[in-house]
Amino acid sequence: MRIAITRRVLRSAVLAVGMLSLAGCSMFADKNPRYEPAPLTEYAAGVSASIAWTAPVGSGGGYGFAPAVLGDAVYAATPAGQVGKLDLGSGRALWQTTLDGGLTAGVGSDGSTTAVAATGGTVIALNEQGAEKWRARASSAVDIPPAVGAGIVAVRSSDYRIQAFDAATGELRWSLQRPGPALALKTSMRMLVVEGLLIAGLPNGRLMAINAANGMVQWEGAVSHSQGATDLERINDVVGTPQIQGPLLCGVTYQGRMVCFDVSQGGRPVWEQRFSSKTGMGTDGQHAYAADQRDIVHAFGLTDGHEVWKQEGLRNRRLTAPVVVPQAVAVGDFEGYVHFLSRSDGKLLGRIQLGGDAIMSPLVATPRGVVVQTGSGNLVLVGVN
Template sequence: MKASSLVLGVAGLAMLAACSEREEVLIGKREEIYAVLEGGTPPADAISENRSVAIRLPAQRANSEWTHRIGTPAYRTSNAALGTAPTLVWSAPIGAGDSRRNRITADPIVADGRIYTLDANATVVATSGTGERLWSRDLTPPRDTPDEATGGGLAYGGGMVFVTSGFGSLTALDPVSGAVKWQQLLNASGSGAPTYYKGLVYVTSGDDTAWAIEADSGRIRWQMTSAPDTGNVLGAPSPALTDKYAIFGYGDGEVQAAFRKGGMRLWASQLAGQRRNRALGKISDITGDPVVDGGTVYVGSYAGRMVAMDLDSGERLWTAKDGALGPMWPAGGSVFAITDQNELVRLNAKDGSRIWGVKLPNYVKFTQKKATEVYANMGPVLAGGRIIVASNDGKMRFFDPKDGSLTQTVDVPDGATTAPVVAGRTLYVVSTKGQLYAFR
């Protein structure tokens, strides 16, 4: 008993002595514990405070068309002309809006004085510049019902409207009458927007297969695949095209570049990493469509990564630890994006460092125990010298690209469900209820 007490006493003294020792603080830069495991080239240290940095934007251009998503330089209007105070001038129904099972995923396109839209139930509508319906075309297969599939996208080129649908098809329509010229089955959901380029139509189906299809006949020119992945979000990324290359993003987080005409793969890159402490961060889907600007490809994932890569080699130039919920917009030596945290950010295009970030509508309802539903924010788009974001909270917001300050807010009845597009000094956006709104 005495021996035990003695041992305990000595142990207690040793513990007190250990506690009294002064902790040695190691000198040096602190690095994140997981940095070594996440791969990629880290950007310059993140800036916690927003900065106001001058930016030289491209001059405003009065464009008459908006035919594609913004990834392909040939179709991107760098700074579309738009008035300083756009107001609602007309609205027109396009069909079924968002529901629990179905969603509108196609941004409107504008060509030859018509606005083309795709509703949540695979119906294409052509609307005039004054809001009158010109024609509609239901692309639901004969043996299916409209609510059995959802998603799709639009593009215009070569005198045709190209439409993908959740029913797994790519369809070419006559832009004047809406008549079907041809249809190609994709053997999987076609929820992403196609891209037309010099006689070929490029599309991603099922989040793991790339297609090049002849625009005049619908015949398959070539295919390319990635690893299948089931944890995806609705809407595959739209391919980006240059004269030489086609760049695709997939559901498993891979980006591939191929020679545009023959389909031979040039390089592939995986957007490794995920946003920790967030269950949705495990979804690896490419949600920031590939965007080409000069010799650089910008792309983002749902898992908390935005990267810049060399167009010719796929070499990683920088990595930013934020995801992208839509295509990034490069302009004036900067890159603008909506992150997976529902934040509008401006990054330095050279190294990915943050210049400023602005919080966008996020949780619809938030408590310490539960926060499930979030607002959707679409864009960004550079037009009229401002960065524009449309949200389904019923607002469209205009930001100063210099410092991120909010300069204007415009009401969108029922909230937006697509990114805004601008043509003919008019801004078009589709609402959650299936209404096309025109602001001028």
């Protein structure tokens, strides 16, 4: 027992050191201008962004807290324990509840079951009215949002285990574990449930497609392989949300690559680019978008991976993963700004500030605009014209 505890403490200490080195504004930033955030510059406005509505959902935010949008409803949770469902068109609260104790991740929903993760690896499911359905215990702490669909609530815990609980009863349906590295990132990561498959990225640089009903791995592919002499150098987590465009399944890693696989041909790699992202990627029918470690935003051709453009004007501004709306590509930054870039050439088209707190939660693109969960606990719909 003593050995296990020592290893846990050591791993936490190493993780903390790793996070310090990955911070966008490090303790050495003031000694090296190349790490300073780029100042905001003037540009020719190409879109108009405005706040359609703002709704308080609780207190705080963070990488493990991402809004979920289903039809005309948006779900959100905060570390302080608040969980709510709002009308996407108006921001009106449809239901809201406060759970005892702190939350570590949320929210996932299929419209019938809404799930969050609480301290100690507790998974909590709520029904359509926001009342508690059940609680279950994962094998360890959960710090990425649960994925809900196909009759399951799936979580990925800190011991690199993926577990699925029955959405109706909370009974454990299956559990799957892969060997994990000594060190992993704490950043934006999400799993998807699509057509009966759970799509998950792992800290070992791999993407997996798992049968949601029984936990059988249907496909597994390497986005990147770890390299380097130290634990920090070998970090190659799949970050952000796996992207699906037609037959293509795409992912990006930290200190690794961006790859698109063709799932209609056995999951063979179609193209790859040497790349490193801290927060993930976004796609549309033509391009794959991602910000690199220095927050330079890149666009690659979706079918062949050739670089289309890059935008350096937001360097070191600690950007979120890009999301795509019809008018532009949107990213949030450390000063509470949402920036809009041209999908065709990367030019800055617009920006809007939603407060001074850093935007860490992933943005969500909707037909009505971009949903943003701010660092202060507000949910905001930004309309774009």
